Amino acid sequence: MAEKISENIEEYLEVLYRNGSNGEQVSTTTLSKDLGIAPGSVTQMLKKLENLGYISYTPYKGATLTEEGMQIAQKITRKHRILEKFLLDILKVKEENIHQQACEMEHTLSDEAERALCTMLHNPDLCPNNNIIPACNFDFESCHDCYSQKDFDQVMNRKFNLLSISELTSDTDGIISFIRGSNELLDEISDMDIKVGQHLHFEFNEKRISGNYLVTIDDRELEITLEMANNIFIRI
Numbered sequence: 001m002a003e004k005i006s007e008n009i010e011e012y013l014e015v016l017y018r019n020g021s022n023g024e025q026v027s028t029t030t031l032s033k034d035l036g037i038a039p040g041s042v043t044q045m046l047k048k049l050e051n052l053g054y055i056s057y058t059p060y061k062g063a064t065l066t067e068e069g070m071q072i073a074q075k076i077t078r079k080h081r082i083l084e085k086f087l088l089d090i091l092k093v094k095e096e097n098i099h100q101q102a103c104e105m106e107h108t109l110s111d112e113a114e115r116a117l118c119t120m121l122h123n124p125d126l127c128p129n130n131n132i133i134p135a136c137n138f139d140f141e142s143c144h145d146c147y148s149q150k151d152f153d154q155v156m157n158r159k160f161n162l163l164s165i166s167e168l169t170s171d172t173d174g175i176i177s178f179i180r181g182s183n184e185l186l187d188e189i190s191d192m193d194i195k196v197g198q199h200l201h202f203e204f205n206e207k208r209i210s211g212n213y214l215v216t217i218d219d220r221e222l223e224i225t226l227e228m229a230n231n232i233f234i235r236i
Contacts, residue, residue, distance in 0.1 A: 005072060010076045010106075012045055012046075013055075016031070016064075016073060017073035017077050018034075020065065022168060022169040023065075024064070025062040026062050027061070028063075053068055053069070054066060054069030071137065074161060075137055076107070078133055078134040079106040081102075081127035082114060082117050082118060084129075090121075112152045115155070119146070125231050132164055132166060135180060139155070141179065142181075142186055143179075143180055158178075162178055162233035165215065165224070165228075165229040165234065168204065171201075172234070172236055173236070175197065175199060175200070175234060176198045176200055176217070178233040179194070180232075180233065185228070192224070193220075200234050202216075211225075212224065213228075213229045
């Protein structure tokens with residue numbers, strides 16, 4: 001069984017992900033403000049996280065997540081944002097209370113319960129604050145594959161991290177590795193001949209003002225909607 005990661009470490013990695021999901025360096029000042037912790041204490045924790053292999057830290061500049069740190073950060077962020085969606089949409093908890101309650105619940109939510117919540121909520125792409133819900137780390141190519149696997153004990157974990165197209169903040173090349181969404185959305189994406197395994201190129205400055213995105217997939221230039229961009233994930 002994997003060693004349990006402390007809630008404190010998960011909180012740090014979650015803040016790093018929120019401020020630098022696409023590899024941006026996050027400053028000690030930003031972490032201090034977000035966590036409400038003195039800069040000196042933040043610096044000590046960053047050194048610890050680097051020793052654990054979760055971040056790369058440069059004194060006086062900041063920190064970036066490693067692949068391992070990104071995996072943990074995405075997982076806890078996903079649970080937090082799904083819980084916010086559940087608390088607001090299903091339990092009708094007041095919106096001003098859902099963030100704190102999700103913070104308290106995210107560390108104990110099992111992977112099996114996370115998957116069940118995602119299914120019940122119909123594979124949400126956005127939390128109540130309109131932030132992207134990261135992809136699950138289960139080894140499926142689409143939500144249809146997830147529906148087809150009923151036995152959670154047979155579900156395997158993906159060995160690499162993903163980002164949705166709408167999360168990209170710079171020119172990026174990657175391989176489409178997961179497509180999320182309802183059967184209707186999956187059909188719309190399939191009708192555009194967009195599939196797992198295709199090469200995708202994204203130029204950051206080509207995001208349309210209308211909210212649509214221009215991407216190049218296997219040498220075809222396509223315009224996709226924001227909803228599609230939220231739900232097409234690439235391995236970079």
